[in-house]
Amino acid sequence: MIWNDWLVALAPEWILLVGACLSLAVGVTRVSKWASPIALATVVAALIVAIRLDVPRNGDVLPGLWLTSLTFYVRWITLGLGSLIVLVNWHQPAANERGEYMSMILFSLLGVLLTASANDLVVLFLAIELVSIPTYVLVALSREDARASEAAVKYFFLGALSAAILAYGISFLYGAAGTTTIHRLVGDTVQSTLRTNGAIGVPMLIGLILVFAGLSFKVAAVPFHAYAADVYEGAASPVTGMLGFVPKLAGFVALCKILTALDWNLPSEVNWMLWIVAAATMTVGNVLALLQKNVKRMLAYSSIAHTGYMLIAVLVGPVAGQGPMRDGVAALLFYIVVYGAMNLGAFALLACFKTNGRDVETLDDLGGLARRAPASALALAICIFSLMGFPPTAGFLGKLYIFSSAFSLQPNHPMHGPLIALAIIGVANTVIGAAYYLRIVAAVYMGGETDTATPVGGRPVRWGLALCSLPLLVLFAWPTGLTTQVRTATTILHHSIRTGSRRVAAAIDSVRTAPTDVAPATVSQAAATYEHHANP
Amino acid sequence: MRTFCPSQCDQSVERKRYDRRPLASARGSDRRRCPLLAACIATWLGFSSTVVWASLPTDMAQSTKAAAPGGLLEAFLFYTVAGGVVLSALGVCIAKNIVRMAVWLFAGLGSVAMLYFLLAANFLGAIQLIIYAGGTLVLLVFGVMLTSKSPWVRFDPPKVELIAAAVVCLALVVSLCTVLARTVWSSAEGIVPGATVAAFGERLLTTYLVPFEVAGVLLMIVMVGAAHLARQEE
Amino acid sequence: MRDFITSQFGVSVVLAFIVINVLLGAVSYCIYFERKISAWIQDRCGPNRVGPWGLLQPIADGIKFLVKEDVVPNHVDKPLFIFAPAAIFLVAFIGFAAIPWGGQLELDGRLVNIQVANPDIGLLYILGVGSMSVYGAVLGGWASNNKYSLYGAIRATAQMLSYDIPMGLCILVVVLTMGTLRLEEITLQQTGYWAGWIPQWNIFLHPLAFAILFITALAESNRTPFDLAEAEQELVGGFHTEYSALKFGMFFLAEYAHMITASAFIAVLFLGGWHLPGVSWTQPQATQWYAVLAKIVVLSTKIIFFLFVMMWIRWTLPRFRFDQLMRLAWKGLIPITLALFVLAAALLFFDRQRSPLWALSGNLVILVVALITASSSRLRVTGRQVNLPTIAPATDFVRLGRVEMPL
Numbered sequence A: 001m002i003w004n005d006w007l008v009a010l011a012p013e014w015i016l017l018v019g020a021c022l023s024l025a026v027g028v029t030r031v032s033k034w035a036s037p038i039a040l041a042t043v044v045a046a047l048i049v050a051i052r053l054d055v056p057r058n059g060d061v062l063p064g065l066w067l068t069s070l071t072f073y074v075r076w077i078t079l080g081l082g083s084l085i086v087l088v089n090w091h092q093p094a095a096n097e098r099g100e101y102m103s104m105i106l107f108s109l110l111g112v113l114l115t116a117s118a119n120d121l122v123v124l125f126l127a128i129e130l131v132s133i134p135t136y137v138l139v140a141l142s143r144e145d146a147r148a149s150e151a152a153v154k155y156f157f158l159g160a161l162s163a164a165i166l167a168y169g170i171s172f173l174y175g176a177a178g179t180t181t182i183h184r185l186v187g188d189t190v191q192s193t194l195r196t197n198g199a200i201g202v203p204m205l206i207g208l209i210l211v212f213a214g215l216s217f218k219v220a221a222v223p224f225h226a227y228a229a230d231v232y233e234g235a236a237s238p239v240t241g242m243l244g245f246v247p248k249l250a251g252f253v254a255l256c257k258i259l260t261a262l263d264w265n266l267p268s269e270v271n272w273m274l275w276i277v278a279a280a281t282m283t284v285g286n287v288l289a290l291l292q293k294n295v296k297r298m299l300a301y302s303s304i305a306h307t308g309y310m311l312i313a314v315l316v317g318p319v320a321g322q323g324p325m326r327d328g329v330a331a332l333l334f335y336i337v338v339y340g341a342m343n344l345g346a347f348a349l350l351a352c353f354k355t356n357g358r359d360v361e362t363l364d365d366l367g368g369l370a371r372r373a374p375a376s377a378l379a380l381a382i383c384i385f386s387l388m389g390f391p392p393t394a395g396f397l398g399k400l401y402i403f404s405s406a407f408s409l410q411p412n413h414p415m416h417g418p419l420i421a422l423a424i425i426g427v428a429n430t431v432i433g434a435a436y437y438l439r440i441v442a443a444v445y446m447g448g449e450t451d452t453a454t455p456v457g458g459r460p461v462r463w464g465l466a467l468c469s470l471p472l473l474v475l476f477a478w479p480t481g482l483t484t485q486v487r488t489a490t491t492i493l494h495h496s497i498r499t500g501s502r503r504v505a506a507a508i509d510s511v512r513t514a515p516t517d518v519a520p521a522t523v524s525q526a527a528a529t530y531e532h533h534a535n536p
Numbered sequence B: 001m002r003t004f005c006p007s008q009c010d011q012s013v014e015r016k017r018y019d020r021r022p023l024a025s026a027r028g029s030d031r032r033r034c035p036l037l038a039a040c041i042a043t044w045l046g047f048s049s050t051v052v053w054a055s056l057p058t059d060m061a062q063s064t065k066a067a068a069p070g071g072l073l074e075a076f077l078f079y080t081v082a083g084g085v086v087l088s089a090l091g092v093c094i095a096k097n098i099v100r101m102a103v104w105l106f107a108g109l110g111s112v113a114m115l116y117f118l119l120a121a122n123f124l125g126a127i128q129l130i131i132y133a134g135g136t137l138v139l140l141v142f143g144v145m146l147t148s149k150s151p152w153v154r155f156d157p158p159k160v161e162l163i164a165a166a167v168v169c170l171a172l173v174v175s176l177c178t179v180l181a182r183t184v185w186s187s188a189e190g191i192v193p194g195a196t197v198a199a200f201g202e203r204l205l206t207t208y209l210v211p212f213e214v215a216g217v218l219l220m221i222v223m224v225g226a227a228h229l230a231r232q233e234e
Numbered sequence C: 001m002r003d004f005i006t007s008q009f010g011v012s013v014v015l016a017f018i019v020i021n022v023l024l025g026a027v028s029y030c031i032y033f034e035r036k037i038s039a040w041i042q043d044r045c046g047p048n049r050v051g052p053w054g055l056l057q058p059i060a061d062g063i064k065f066l067v068k069e070d071v072v073p074n075h076v077d078k079p080l081f082i083f084a085p086a087a088i089f090l091v092a093f094i095g096f097a098a099i100p101w102g103g104q105l106e107l108d109g110r111l112v113n114i115q116v117a118n119p120d121i122g123l124l125y126i127l128g129v130g131s132m133s134v135y136g137a138v139l140g141g142w143a144s145n146n147k148y149s150l151y152g153a154i155r156a157t158a159q160m161l162s163y164d165i166p167m168g169l170c171i172l173v174v175v176l177t178m179g180t181l182r183l184e185e186i187t188l189q190q191t192g193y194w195a196g197w198i199p200q201w202n203i204f205l206h207p208l209a210f211a212i213l214f215i216t217a218l219a220e221s222n223r224t225p226f227d228l229a230e231a232e233q234e235l236v237g238g239f240h241t242e243y244s245a246l247k248f249g250m251f252f253l254a255e256y257a258h259m260i261t262a263s264a265f266i267a268v269l270f271l272g273g274w275h276l277p278g279v280s281w282t283q284p285q286a287t288q289w290y291a292v293l294a295k296i297v298v299l300s301t302k303i304i305f306f307l308f309v310m311m312w313i314r315w316t317l318p319r320f321r322f323d324q325l326m327r328l329a330w331k332g333l334i335p336i337t338l339a340l341f342v343l344a345a346a347l348l349f350f351d352r353q354r355s356p357l358w359a360l361s362g363n364l365v366i367l368v369v370a371l372i373t374a375s376s377s378r379l380r381v382t383g384r385q386v387n388l389p390t391i392a393p394a395t396d397f398v399r400l401g402r403v404e405m406p407l
Helices: A002-009 A011-027 A032-050 A070-090 A095-117 A120-144 A147-179 A202-219 A227-236 A237-261 A269-291 A295-320 A328-352 A376-386 A394-407 A416-446 A458-479 A480-489 A491-498 A503-513 A520-533 B008-019 B030-062 B072-094 B099-118 B122-147 B159-180 B196-205 B209-232 C010-042 C055-067 C079-096 C124-131 C135-145 C147-178 C183-189 C207-218 C246-272 C288-314 C322-349 C356-375
Strands: A183-186 A189-192 A352-353 A453-455 B024-026 C071-073 C106-108 C110-113
Touching: A002 B122, A011 A032, A011 A480, A011 B209, A032 A070, A032 A095, A070 A095, A070 A183, A070 A237, A070 A480, A070 A491, A070 A520, A070 C055, A095 A120, A120 A147, A120 A237, A120 B099, A120 B209, A147 A202, A147 A227, A147 B196, A202 A237, A202 A269, A202 A295, A202 B159, A227 A237, A227 A295, A237 A295, A237 A328, A237 A352, A237 A491, A269 A416, A269 C124, A295 A394, A295 A416, A295 B099, A328 A352, A328 A376, A328 A458, A328 A480, A328 A520, A328 C055, A352 A491, A352 B209, A352 C110, A376 A394, A376 A458, A376 C106, A394 A416, A394 A458, A394 B159, A394 C207, A458 C071, A480 A491, A491 C071, A503 C071, B072 B099, B099 B122, B099 C079, B099 C135, B122 B196, B122 C135, B122 C147, B196 B209, B196 C071, C010 C055, C010 C079, C010 C110, C010 C246, C079 C135, C124 C246, C135 C147, C135 C246, C135 C322, C147 C183, C147 C207, C147 C246, C147 C322, C183 C246, C207 C322, C207 C356, C322 C356
Parallel strands: none
Antiparallel strands: A183 A189, A352 A453, B024 C071, C106 C110
C-alpha cells in the first residue's frame, strides 16, 4: 500500500529523478548530445503524468508531504515552463558537459515540485536547497569564462549564507511549535501546527522573520538582492532566464506555504516588514535598472523589481475574495507564470545571437536587430512589452490583477491603507520601468546599424523563444484558462481563512470530483460543502 | 590530479625574513613552564576526581535502578561543554588565521557532539563527530592551501566593518537572549531510549523517508557538481 | 568500596588504567619488534646492545626522547605546533575504550564486561575517533611552516579522506551482516559453528571485505606501502620534520598505537575477537577469571599476528606513488567495496546474511569481475603519471651512460 502511494502520488517527481539520472549517465558516454532530448522527453512525460494524475488527495497522503490543489498547479506550471527552459538551454554547454548540465536543470525542477508538496519544515528546507544547489553548478557550467566562475562562487557563498539563515529560522519555528510538521491531520481536520494556540509568540516571530530573510534571497528581494546583477551577468543567457524563474517560484511557494500555516493572518510587525521590503525592492530594482547599459544587468534588476510586484500580492493574500482580481495569491500565481515566460523569452533572444564571438549583452549589440531578424525582434518586443505591462500582452493582465487585488481589501483590514499606498508605488514604478524597457525596444527597432549580431543556436532555442512569447499574446486574449486553474489552486487557502481549523479532506475531495476545468460555480459549491462540514 | 606545490621562490623569501632571528631557540623557559604544567595537571586531576566523585552515588544507585538523570554531575558537564561551545564559536570569530579558525570550528563541533552525548543521543553525537568534525578537515585543507603561499595570512577587516558587525551581532545576541530567557519552551515528554540507533534508523526509513531520500539526491548533486567543477580546472 | 570496584563502572575505570599503561609499554616494544623483524628480513642482527637480546632498547629510547632538548623553531605557529602531537596521541589511545578485551567476568555474582565502555555506537565510535586522527598530522604539518611538512600534511589528508570511504563501507558490510554496532555483540555473534567445527567468523563470510579493511588499515595508520605522508627519502619525515624529542616520540608512538587499534578492530570484526574454536575457556559461557585471561591472550595473539603482517609488508613492499595510491582507492577499492555493500544488503534482504555459501559465491563473483575489469584496462600500472605535462630531458646534468634521469 505504501509503495503504491509513493509511486502514484510522486509520479512526476520519480520521472524527473529517473530522467535526471539517465541524462547524467548519458553525459559520460559518447552520445552525450542525447542529453537534451532525454531531458525534454523527461519533462514532457512528467508534465503529462502530472496533468493526468488523479491521486487520492486526502489530507496527509504520505509522511512529510501534503498534496493540495496548489501542489498540482505548481507542478503544471513548473513542468510546462521547464520544458521551455530545456528548449532554450538545448545547445548551451559543450557536448561533453551537457549530461551534467541537463540533469542539473531537471534536479532543480524536481526541487520546485517537492517544495510545492512539502508539509514538513525539513522537507521544505531540503527541497529549496534542491532548487538552489543545482543552479550554482549551472552558473559555473554554463560557459567557459572567468566571469561565470566568479558569478558561481558569489552565488554559492551568498546562497549558503541564506540557507543558514533559513535553517536557523526553521529551528526557531520548530522550537516554538514542537514539531517540524506544518499541517497535521487531526481526525479529518487539518490543523496548522504553527498556530496551535492562536497567538504568535516571540520565538515564532523571530523564526518567521529569519525564514522570510532566507527566502528573500531566493526571490531576490531587497536586502538580499545584491547578488542578482553579478550572477545574472556572469551566467550564460539561457541559465539566466532559468534563474529568474525557478528559484523565485520555489521561494514564493514556500512563502505561501508558511503564510497558509499562519492562516494569512500576520502580526503587524511582519506585515510592515514585508511592506517595506516590497516597496524597496520595486524601487531599487527599477532605479538601478535605469542606470544600466548591459541588457543582462538591466533585466537582472528588472527581475528584482518584479519580485517587488509579486510581494505586493503576497502581502494582500487571499483574504479579499476569490479569483485573481481580488485574491492576491491567485494574482501571484498568475503573474509568476507570465513573468517566467516573458523573462525566459527575453534571455532566450540574447542566447540566439552572438556578436564578434561573444554573447550579446549591451544595448549597442542589439542595435538594428529588427532589420536582420524581424521575427526574433518581434518576439523580444512582445516579451519586453509584457515585462513593461503594456496592454496587448499578458504582463498587463498580471499587473492589473496584482494592483486590483491590493485595492480590493476590506476597509477594516489593518493593511488596507498601506496596501493602497503600496499599489500606487507599484504603478509609479511601472512607469519608471517603462523607460528602460523602451530603451531595449528602441535599440532593437531604431538602433544604429552596427550589423555585428549574428544568429547562433539552433532550432530548439528559436522554438523556445516562440513558445515563450506567443502565449503572452494568447493569454491576454483568453486568460480564462489560466485564471480558472489559479482559482482552483487557491481554493484550499480560502477554506483555511474562513475558519481556524479546517475540514480540508472533505472539501478537497469535492474539488477532486469536479472536472479539471472547474467553473467558478463548482468551486463555490465545494466551498459550500466545506462550510457545511465545518459548521454542521 | 593537481598536487599542491608551494613554490620554492616563496620559500626563499620567507627564509630571508626568518634569518633575522636565530634559527631555533632552545626552550630555555622550561622552568617558567613548570607552574603551567602543574596547573594543567591539577586541573585534570580535579576534573577527573570531580567526575568520579560525582558519579559515585549515581553508580551505586544504579544497582537499584533509581538513578536520577538531572544531577549535579550532569549540570556540571552541561555547563562545561556549553561553555566550550560558546568559547570555540567566539574563537572562530576572533581568530585571524584561517587554519586557526578551522581548528576552533573543529573544537566547537566536537563540543556540540559532547552535548549530544550528554543528551543520550549517542548516534547523533557519533555522526556529528564523523561528519562535521571530520568534515572540518576539508575546510582545514582549503585553509592550508589558500594560505600556504604566505604562511601567516591574517584576516584584518577594516575597522568600519568590524564595528558594524559587532553592533549587529550584539543586537542579535541581546535580543535572542531576551527571547530565550523569557520564553517557556514546550518540551516533549522525556523518554530516553537505551539504544538510539535502531529507533533512529527506523524513523529515518518511515516517518522521515522523504527528507532522507531528498538529502540523498542533494548529496549526489553536490558531488557531481563538485567533481565537475574540479575537473574544469584542468 | 568493594561494591564499587566490582561494579561495571569500577571495572571500567580499573581496566582503562591497565589498558592505557599496558599499551604504552606495548607500543614501545612494537618499535623494538619492528627493528628486530626488519633485521631478520634483511639478515642483520638488529638491536642487541642494551640488555639481553636488546630487550631494554625501548626503555633507552624512551629515556633519550625524554632528556633530549625540546626544540621549538621560531617560525612555527606555536600553539598548534604543541597541540598537534598531543592531539594525535590522545586520539590514538581513546579508540581502545570500545574494544571488548575478554568477554564477561563474574565478580561477586554479577557479570561485568571486560571492556572500558560498551556504547550502542561502538563501531561508529571507533570510526569517528579514527577519522580524528589525521588532524594531528595536518596541524603538525601546517604549523611547522616547512614545505616538506606541508606536503606530508596534505598527502596525509588526501590519503585519509580517500581511504576512509572503503573502510567505512567494509565496516558497513559487517554491520549489515551482524545487525548491531556493539562490538561485544559482534564478537558474541561470531562464536557459533558451521557444520559443527568451522567458527562463524566474518572472515569466512566476507573475505574480500576483510582484505580491503586490512589494506585501508595500513593506509589509515600511514604504514608502508601507504606511508607517503612521512616518506623519509623525499619528505625528510613529512609532517614531523620539525619535531624533536618527546613531541617526535609522541608522533612515533601514536603511529604504533594506531596500528594496534586497527589490528584489534579487525580481529574483533572479522576474526571473532577473543573467540577460539575448540577451547572451552574462550567460549562466551566461561566467565571465570582464568577464562577471561585466556580470552585476552587469544585477542592479543590475533593482534600480534596482524602487527607482524604489517611489519612484514613494510620490509617487503616498496612505497606507492601518490597517483597510484589515489587510483587504488578511487578506482579499485571503492567500486569493489560498493559492490560488496550491495551484496551484503541483498543477502540481508533475502535473509541469507549468515549463509557462507551465498556470501562466498557473491565475493567470488565480485573478485572475478574486478580482476577481469582490471586486467582489461589499458592503463599502465607503473610508469609515469598519465596527465602530467612532458618534461624535456635535462641538459645541464651529466648523463652517465644509460642511467636515466629520475623524474
